[in-house]
Amino acid sequence: MWQYNNPVNIIFGEKKINEIQKITEKKKYILITSDFIFKEYLNEILNSINAPQLIYSKINPNPDYEDLILLMDFLSKINFHNIDFILAIGGGSVMDSAKVIAAFKDNKKLLTDFIKRNKPPLIYDPIDLITVPTTSGSSSELTCWATIWDKASNKKFSLSHTKLYPKTAIIDPTLLLNKPKQLTISTGLDALSHSMESIWNINANPISAFHGIQGARLVLENLPMLANDLNNLELRTNLALACIHAGLAFSNTKTAISHNISYPITLEFGIQHGIACSFSLPFIMRSMKGINEIAEQRLKKIFNNDLDVSSVLLLNKLRSLGVPLNLNELNITKQKWDLIVSESFDGERGKNFLGNKEAFDKACKEMSVF
Ligand SMILES: NC(=O)c1ccc[n+]([C@@H]2O[C@H](COP(=O)([O-])OP(=O)(O)OC[C@H]3O[C@@H](n4cnc5c(N)ncnc54)[C@H](O)[C@@H]3O)[C@@H](O)[C@H]2O)c1
Ligand SMILES: [Fe+2]
Structure with a gap:
């Protein structure tokens, strides 16, 4: 139901x-x-x-x-x-x-x-x-x-x-044409995060998931080109569409673990919301392998690939957009990171996440977060 x-x-x-x-x-x-x-x-x-x-x-x-x-x-x-x-x-x-x-x-x-x-x-x-x-x-x-x-x-x-x-x-x-590069990237990545968070979410349904997949694909296809061509109206239009799909997806599911991880990172380290809520997406994506069949099938549709390959493709896309992807680049100690992650899994949005902390920690290790 x-x-x-x-x-x-x-x-x-x-x-x-x-x-x-x-x-x-x-x-x-x-x-x-x-x-x-x-x-x-x-x-x-x-x-x-x-x-x-x-x-x-x-x-x-x-x-x-x-x-x-x-x-x-x-x-x-x-x-x-x-x-x-x-x-x-x-x-x-x-x-x-x-x-x-x-x-x-x-x-x-x-x-x-x-x-x-x-x-x-x-x-x-x-x-x-x-x-x-x-x-x-x-x-x-x-x-x-x-x-x-x-x-x-x-x-x-x-x-x-x-x-x-x-x-x-x-x-x-x-x-949207006059938006500066950094704002374009961070806001586009916020829409990517909303799209993906709606998929690994306990509140997901077929309609929200359809919009989540569309939103993620549109951001990933268009944002890297737009970052180098800021006044391209066609790419701006595609990002605006991506953002509509993202909104129609997470308006029905709310966000999940990547947003809960992001809040202390924005509040304490001053990292822009869109960057703070997107750097963890590859690790979360990888951690969903074998956890929930329906969510995994939906996530595979983003890159038309399995989650080991998809998570690396996503990591590379984020790297090309200048997103920090490990604790060194984020300037966060391992001790602080462990605290943020534990509290995030216990938080309200963390409880929307279909995955678990053990698989998340394993994926972080495999992808050299720390
Ligand atoms: N209600 C929700 O569903 C929801 C979802 C995600 C985020 N948020 C919140 O939204 C806020 C972030 O919003 P945002 O990412 O849109 O950024 P923002 O509204 O905070 O704007 C960031 C800066 O960009 C400027 N700006 C806005 N449009 C511009 C344009 N076209 N050209 C040049 N500059 C422009 C603004 O004046 C501001 O200085 C956060 O507080 C976040 O928590 C809300
Ligand atoms: Fe957000």
């Missing part, structure tokens, strides 16, 4: 950003974005749309509790009863911040109870969200959760509610 659901309306194509004009007509909405996006595109966009009630353009990468409190302070002048939706134009950090506001409005107590007082999040009647991603990576435009970081306590939290699925995602590959 399985169930699949993803209720987001996807509008895809070149210059589809212009659809915002129709969507905002006669509507009251808040615009949330980041400085870079604001300077780059917003003048053009704002000239052609019904003006928002308020614009907030100060979203920083990886939304932190303190940043979100500032955002709530800024929005306290708004009467949320009059707001039809929040328009989020930006990367995962912008869309996740918008989801926090959709859930809690300007109620700092609700956010603080959740992040600082260990209480379950109280979400009543969230505001609708319209998302316009400017990265091909997080797929936050297709999921019903947001990551909130709390640097003060070195923790990350996941805010999740079925009503936090955006109503509409406008995915326009022309918005």
